[in-house]
Amino acid sequence: MPVKLVYFAWVRERIGSAEETIELPESVSTVADLLDHLEGRGEGYAAALENPQVIRVALDHEHTPHDRPIGRDVREIALFPPMTGG
């Protein structure tokens, strides 16, 4: 099932792309698995995800902890740094 990945702030800058669509490999079950998988995709990804614990993840617009599984019905996954609005 293809899933859209969207990136924001310095995660977007380091990866060098604002969004892409990928097929989730069988080995990816949780959010943490996805971060692991992406980190191996190249230099930009490695730079963006070198400290995976600081990366915030949202599944279909909802904040999601790293230990949660990614449901098969998820359409959009966002990766971004801690938020600094307000």
Place this chain on the structure above:
Amino acid sequence: MAGAITPVVRVQRADFDMDTECAALAPGGDTGALVTFTGLCRDEDGTLGALELEHYPGMAEAEMTRIANEAIERWPLTALAAIHRTGRILPGENIVLVIAGSAHRGAAFEAASFVMDFLKSRAPFWKKEHRTDGSEGDWVEAKDGDTAAMRRW
């Protein structure tokens, strides 16, 4: 029960006018207190030329609405608005506006504070600095104090 009110939530590039927004909420009736909070862009001792506010369209509105609805559940509010700007913002300009109305001041103060604390740490916005000397600034880092401010609720 005041839980039936619908919060005003907006993300916009344009500036906002506090008086206009307060009037649009049409307080009256049971509203005896209206607390407003406006967040402004600092000039950081003259070193900051502008802030660039990035957001996650769709989720920003959704998360602000979740935060606002939680405030409505927790306090007996008669009015609630949260408006956040995006794009390039100059020192002295507005960034965010929160308005909370209630019968009495306690709930209005607390709800406005709650919404701001959660908005800072949970709403998907990011600030990038542009320096007055022309050099590229950094992304603003999240402060531990902001997370602590959120956890006190």
